[in-house]
Amino acid sequence: MNLESIVLPGVDPSRPIVIAGPCSAETEEQVLNTARELAARGIRIFRAGVWKPRTKPGGFEGVGSAGLAWLKRVKEETGMYVATEVATKEHVEEALNAGIDMLWIGARTTVNPFAVQEIADALTGVDIPVLIKNPVNPDLELWIGAIERIYGAGIRKIGVIHRGFSSYDKKMYRNLPLWHIPIELRRRMPELPIFCDPSHIGGKRELVAPLSQQAMDLSFDGLIIESHTAPEEAWSDGGQQITPEVLDFVLNMLVIRDVHQTTESLTELRRQIDQIDEQLLELLAKRMRISREIGVYKKEHNMPILQSPRYNEILEKRSEMGAAMDLSTLFVKEILQEIHEESVRQQMIIMNQQ
Numbered sequence: 001m002n003l004e005s006i007v008l009p010g011v012d013p014s015r016p017i018v019i020a021g022p023c024s025a026e027t028e029e030q031v032l033n034t035a036r037e038l039a040a041r042g043i044r045i046f047r048a049g050v051w052k053p054r055t056k057p058g059g060f061e062g063v064g065s066a067g068l069a070w071l072k073r074v075k076e077e078t079g080m081y082v083a084t085e086v087a088t089k090e091h092v093e094e095a096l097n098a099g100i101d102m103l104w105i106g107a108r109t110t111v112n113p114f115a116v117q118e119i120a121d122a123l124t125g126v127d128i129p130v131l132i133k134n135p136v137n138p139d140l141e142l143w144i145g146a147i148e149r150i151y152g153a154g155i156r157k158i159g160v161i162h163r164g165f166s167s168y169d170k171k172m173y174r175n176l177p178l179w180h181i182p183i184e185l186r187r188r189m190p191e192l193p194i195f196c197d198p199s200h201i202g203g204k205r206e207l208v209a210p211l212s213q214q215a216m217d218l219s220f221d222g223l224i225i226e227s228h229t230a231p232e233e234a235w236s237d238g239g240q241q242i243t244p245e246v247l248d249f250v251l252n253m254l255v256i257r258d259v260h261q262t263t264e265s266l267t268e269l270r271r272q273i274d275q276i277d278e279q280l281l282e283l284l285a286k287r288m289r290i291s292r293e294i295g296v297y298k299k300e301h302n303m304p305i306l307q308s309p310r311y312n313e314i315l316e317k318r319s320e321m322g323a324a325m326d327l328s329t330l331f332v333k334e335i336l337q338e339i340h341e342e343s344v345r346q347q348m349i350i351m352n353q354q
């Protein structure tokens with residue numbers, strides 16, 4: 001395949017390329033408010049579904065074409081690129097007329113070669129990036145078939161989205177990640193950019209961060225994440241959307257490993273660890289000196305060494321602080337217990353001095 005980069009002008013091409021926005025466009029106000037908040041945090045590509053494939057009839061099936069005008073306003077006001085899902089040739093025509101910058105094909109459409117071919121035909125002669133989600137069932141050939149149909153229509157800016165695979169019993173994930181499938185796709189089509197959709201894989205807010213990190217560890221190129229200003233009130237997929245603020249936090253916490261890391265960068269990282277260890281030891285020594293001063297004070301004022309309320313407070317507050325910094329509570333507790341025991345030993349020595 002002879003592909004062109006899907007990275008639009010002005011978008012940072014380094015990993016991860018981020019697409020974010022609500023599952024569905026609900027109202028003009030919701031779309032614009034979310035877009036403004038995302039743009040303020042540096043997001044450059046905005047997503048919102050206007051035609052929603054829902055499992056059962058009667059639910060919210062998207063606002064339809066009216067939403068395209070709201071996406072147009074997002075472009076004008078924020079300068080972000082806008083992306084939406086298409087499932088029929090009418091969707092493609094309307095989206096192109098509205099100046100949508102990027103299209104994606106949903107998982108329920110990728111399974112259907114007739115639908116994908118119809119979209120491909122409507123795209124003939126058009127130059128627009130198209131992202132193809134995996135089919136809902138774990139069938140790599142079907143996924144590749146859809147990619148080939150879109151490529152066959154002359155589209156050269158193609159990417160894929162890994163959004164997990166349906167299973168009968170949903171346990172931890174809404175859609176099983178089955179990472180070996182996108183990994184095999186990468187082996188077969190190495191030039192194809194792969195996005196991860198942690199929102200639809202996890203189906204729960206809490207899983208967005210760990211799944212995004214896993215995707216980065218597997219060298220995926222980008223992330224498409226559902227973000228809503230009031231996730232609890234979302235008209236679709238409320239449980240898996242995150243606020244723009246949380247999204248910003250999740251993205252900042254990601255560790256992006258360099259695919260081409262050399263031994264030089266490893267040496268540099270080890271040098272940083274050496275420095276941090278030295279700082280840790282200096283801080284510990286300082287803490288012990290202060291502990292001994294407290295020991296002297298307690299001795300002079302005839303106070304007991306152990307003061308449980310203070311110790312409990314230290315353990316609780318520090319564990320909370322640690323958790324906010326992504327440190328395991330158990331780890332923080334164990335370290336603090338060790339430090340505390342050493343402080344007590346030091347103060348006992350002082351108490352016993354004549």
Ligand code: PEP
Pocket residue numbers: 023024049053105106107108133163197200
């Ligand atoms: C979506 O992105 O909102 C969507 C409908 O996703 P999927 O096709 O992966 O279910």
Ligand code: MN
Pocket residue numbers: 023024226236237
């Ligand atoms: Mn959704």
